[in-house]
C-alpha cells in the first residue's frame with residue numbers, strides 16, 4: 582500500500598511520524614473518511630468543506646489548498662489497488678515539545694491512506710443498543726480523539742450489537758460512528774444538525790435523494806420513546822452506507838425485519854454511486 586505523508590508518496594512501512602506528534606500525544610487533529618467509487622472521489626466538495634470546518638474549529642490552518650487536496654487524493658487513488666477505495670486522511674498539529682498550549686512554528690502532519698473499500702455488511706438487518714452519550718460538546722468537529730466513541734462501540738460489540746445509538750437528555754443524537762434515521766408512518770426523520778452530532782455526508786445525501794424522489798423526510802428531534810416505537814431505524818456512514826437496524830435493546834424494531842422505506846432509499850443511494858462510476 583502506498584500512502585501519503587507530508588508531501589511524499591511512500592510504502593506504508595516507510596511512513597514514520599514523530600512520537601512527539603501532537604496527534605499521538607494529545608489527539609490534537611482532525612480527519613475525514615472519503616469513499617471512492619470507480620476511482621472517483623464521492624462527494625469530495627462536501628468532505629473538503631467539512632475538513633475546512635473541523636480545522637477552523639481547532640484553530641489549525643489548512644495545510645493544503647483545495648486543488649492540492651484534490652490532486653493529492655487523485656494521485657493516491659492511482660497509486661493504490663481497486664476501483665472502489667476508502668480514503669482516510671488526518672491532519673494533526675504536528676510534532677512539538679509537549680505543552681497544552683499550541684506551540685509556535687509547528688508544521689502540521691498530513692497523513693493519507695486509501696484501502697480497498699470494505700463491502701458493506703450483508704443486508705440482513707443488524708442489532709443496536711442505546712447508550713448515554715458520554716461525549717463532549719463539540720461532536721460536529723471530526724476530531725481524531727475518539728476514545729468515547731470507541732468505548733461506546735465496544736459496549737455494543739460486547740453484547741453482540743453492531744452500533745450504539747447515543748441518547749443525550751432524552752433525545753437521539755447519532756451512532757458511535759454513524760448518523761441515525763428513523764421511519765414513522767412512512768416519513769424518514771433524522772436529528773437536525775447541531776454541535777452534538779457530526780454533519781454526516783451520507784445523511785445529507787439521503788435527505789437529498791429522498792427529496793428529489795419526493796419521498797417524505799424531515800429533520801426533527803427524536804425522543805428516546807420515538808426511537809423505541811419507530812417502524813424502521815437506519816444508521817448511516819460513508820463506509821457502511823445505510824444499515825437497517827432490526828433489533829434495538831433486544832426488542833424488534835417495527836416488525837423486526839428490514840423495512841420498505843429502507844429498501845427504496847438504498848436503491849436511490851446505489852443509483853447515485855453508480856452515476857459517479859459511469860460518469861467516465
Ligand code: PDD
Nearest residue numbers: 614757758759760779781782783818819
Ligand atoms: N465515521 N457520526 C459519527 C460520530 C461518525 O464517526 C461518522 C462517520 C458519521 C457519518 O458521517 P459520514 O456519512 O460523513 O461518513 C456520523 C467515519 C466513517 C469513521 O470514523 O470511520
